Structures are given as structure tokens and as C-alpha cells.
Amino acid sequence: MKEKGIVVNVRTGEVKEGEREFPNFPAPSFPSKHRDLAKEIDEIKSEIYMIKNKLGMVSK
Amino acid sequence: MGLVKKWQIEKSNTIGLLDNLVEVKDGGITTAKIADDQITDAKIAAHTTTKITVPTSKLSGTISTSQIADGAVTPVKLSFATWEKIAETTVSSDTSYVEFTGLDINADGPYVLFADILNSASADGSYFCFVNNNVYAPDYHNQVMYADGSTVAGTRIDGPVCQWLPAGDTGIAFIFITRDCGGFYRYISLTTGHDMASVQVKYYGGGMTNPVTNITSIIIKSYETNGIGADSYFVLWKVMSK
Numbered sequence: 258m259k260e261k262g263i264v265v266n267v268r269t270g271e272v273k274e275g276e277r278e279f280p281n282f283p284a285p286s287f288p289s290k291h292r293d294l295a296k297e298i299d300e301i302k303s304e305i306y307m308i309k310n311k312l313g314m315v316s317k
Numbered sequence: 318m319g320l321v322k323k324w325q326i327e328k329s330n331t332i333g334l335l336d337n338l339v340e341v342k343d344g345g346i347t348t349a350k351i352a353d354d355q356i357t358d359a360k361i362a363a364h365t366t367t368k369i370t371v372p373t374s375k376l377s378g379t380i381s382t383s384q385i386a387d388g389a390v391t392p393v394k395l396s397f398a399t400w401e402k403i404a405e406t407t408v409s410s411d412t413s414y415v416e417f418t419g420l421d422i423n424a425d426g427p428y429v430l431f432a433d434i435l436n437s438a439s440a441d442g443s444y445f446c447f448v449n450n451n452v453y454a455p456d457y458h459n460q461v462m463y464a465d466g467s468t469v470a471g472t473r474i475d476g477p478v479c480q481w482l483p484a485g486d487t488g489i490a491f492i493f494i495t496r497d498c499g500g501f502y503r504y505i506s507l508t509t510g511h512d513m514a515s516v517q518v519k520y521y522g523g524g525m526t527n528p529v530t531n532i533t534s535i536i537i538k539s540y541e542t543n544g545i546g547a548d549s550y551f552v553l554w555k556v557m558s559k
Contacts, residue, residue, distance in 0.1 A: 260542055262414035267404045267553065275416060282454045284540055285443045285474050285481075299466075 392557045400429065404553040411437040411543040414536050415551055422532035426556030428494040432537055436482035437546025444480040444544070446492055447536040448502050449529055459523025465515070477523050479506035479537070482544075486511050494535060500528030 264275040309315050326334055331350075333342050341350070348354045382388050392401055403425075404417055422428065436442060445454060454476035461478065462471040480490045488510020497503050503524035511517050535553075539545050 258542075260413035262412050262416055262536075262538075263406060263408060264416045264418060265404050265406050265551075265553075266419045267417055268419035270404075272406055275414075277414070277452070279413075279452050279538065280454075282476070285476055285478055298468075 395557070398426075398557050400554045401557040402552060403555050404551070406551050408545055408547055408549040408551075410547050412545050413542050414538040415545060415549075416534060416536045417553055418534045420533050420535065422494070422496045428532075428535070429554045430490075430492040430494060430535065430537070431550075431552045432480065432490045432492060433487070433550040434480060434482065434490070434537075434539075435487045435546030435549050436484055436539070436541070436544050438539065438541030438544035439484055440541050441483045442481070442539055442541035442544050443476070443478045444482070444490075445536075445538045445540070446477045446479040446494065446504055446506065447538060448477075448494070448525070448532045449534055450536075451525070452536060452538065456527070457523060457525050459521050461519055461521045463517055463519040465517045477504065477525070479504065479521055480508050480510065481519065482510050483512075494532065496529060496532050497524075500530070501525065502529050502532060 259276050259278050262275045262277065263272060265272050306315070323334070326332055326339060329342075331342055333340050348356065351360075382390060385394075392399075406415065408415065417430075420428070430446075432444070434444065445452075445457075447457070457477035458473065458475060459478045460471065460473045463469070479492050480488055482488045488508060490506050490508040492504055492506045494504050495502070501524050504522070506519075506521040508519045508521070509516060510519075537545070537551070
């Protein structure tokens with residue numbers, strides 16, 4: 258599929274609309290995958306803290 | 318010098334004689350002392366080769382662009398190399414890529430590209446920094462290191478990734494684009510982005526697998542279609558050659 262873009266010629270200063278084909282390839286997963294993982298870790302940490310707190314294991 | 322003329326000079330309050338040369342007693346020649354009140358080209362001997370030295374004390378605030386023949390401080394008038402802006406563009410409607418053509422990195426030296434991008438796509442997505450019309454991502458590699466709260470991580474993936482933004486968020490990147498001494502396209506992208514409550518810092522470095530003879534174009538491409546939103550802003554600088 259062709260996609261639309263902007264083409265800037267730095268020698269002439271001309272700016273025009275362009276269109277070109279980009280080959281398909283898998284989306285880079287980073288850093289969204291790591292971000293999701295980090296979120297999950299944070300959530301697990303919070304849950305552990307809450308459980309420890311309920312069990313009276315958190316020093317006040 | 319005739320005796321009468323000499324006598325007139327000796328009697329003058331404004332001029333005198335010093336070693337038989339006429340001197341100005343108050344130490345200054347103002348335009349008021351010149352017959353037509355003007356210092357014209359004809360009054361400057363060999364002015365094409367003679368340098369006029371202006372004392373530093375007289376320079377402060379006295380030379381403006383209006384006093385320069387063509388009214389402009391242009392790169393050729395500088396005696397040193399500096400960064401020179403060669404392109405600037407603001408995106409008027411959502412688009413997929415911004416391409417800079419007419420480049421010559423061998424003559425220009427390294428480029429710096431500032432990319433202030435709104436991810437206008439409906440999905441989170443990466444941005445690539447392709448060169449020389451080669452838009453095949455597997456021909457490139459990049460290493461990224463990023464900080465997200467207490468998480469600091471990194472990975473190496475294919476593609477010249479130079480930014481990553483969640484859908485609807487904005488971010489900025491300073492991308493240093495070079496052809497290194499081995500002939501390889503290499504770039505560094507220093508970025509930040511996301512909503513402020515979860516702001517991230519990401520640092521990308523990468524390039525192309527095979528060496529190149531020159532870099533003549535740069536393409537910033539969003540992985541998602543129309544992922545470069547209206548009002549996204551780009552500025553490109555080169556090192557002025559001297």
C-alpha cells in the first residue's frame with residue numbers, strides 16, 4: 258500500500274506532498290512490550306505489599 | 318610648507334605640527350572636519366587592500382546588519398564553521414513520512430534533525446530514520462536503552478528506530494545522523510515522550526548493515542499509517558563547511 262508524506266528539498270527549499278511504497282515488516286515490539294511487563298511487575302509488587310500489610314508483616 | 322601656512326598652523330587651536338607633520342590637537346577627526354562632511358571611498362587610499370581596524374571599545378552595539386552591504390550575516394562571512402539550519406517544516410495534516418532530499422553528507426558533515434512528533438495514529442508505534450531511499454527496515458539495526466520509572470531496560474532490534482510514542486501522545490527527538498569513518502550510516506537519537514505522568518527517556522543508536530558512499534536523503538517514517546500528526550515539526554541542521 259502506498260503511503261502519503263511530505264518531501265522537503267533542502268537545496269531548493271521546495272516542499273511538496275509525496276507518495277511511496279513501504280515494504281511490510283513486523284512492528285518493533287520494544288519498548289511497549291517492556292512497558293507492559295514493567296506495569297505488571299509494579300502491579301504484582303503492590304499486591305504483595307497489600308497482602309503483607311493484611312498479614313501484619315509490614316513494619317509501621 | 319610655506320612660512321605663512323606654517324605660522325597659521327602654529328597659531329591654530331585645533332591643528333598643530335609634530336615633526337613637521339600636521340596633527341589634530343583634540344586627537345580626533347570627525348566628519349565635521351572634512352570639507353563635505355563625508356568619508357567617501359575616494360578618500361580611502363587603496364581601500365580594497367587596506368584593512369580598517371575598529372577598536373574593540375567602539376564595536377559594542379555599533380555594527381548592525383543594516384551596516385553590512387547586503388544586510389545579512391551569511392555563512393560565507395563567518396571565519397569558523399557552525400551549525401546551519403538547512404530545512405524546517407511543520408506538518409499541516411496527518412501523514413506517514415517526512416523526507417529530506419538534496420543532501421550531501423560528504424560535503425555537509427553530520428546532520429542534526431529535531432523531530433517534534435504527535436502520534437496521530439490509533440495505535441502505539443515506532444518511528445524510523447531511513448536514508449538514501451532504502452526503506453527496508455531489516456537492512457538496519459538499532460540498540461535502545463530506555464528509562465520508564467524505576468525500570469531501565471534495553472534491547473537490539475531491526476530497523477532504524479529513532480522514537481516510539483503511544484497513540485495520541487507527543488514526543489521530541491534530537492537525531493544525530495552521520496556517515497562514520499568506515500563509511501557506515503550511524504545515528505543516535507535522544508528522545509523523550511509519553512504523557513507527563515509516565516514520561517520516558519529513550520536513547521537509540523544504530524545504522525545500516527552495509528556501508529554507503531554518501532547520504533543524500535533522510536526519511537522519518539511512522540510505522541503506523543498517518544502516525545505523524547498535524548503540527549508535528551522538523552528542523553534539520555548541517556555543519557557549515559569551511
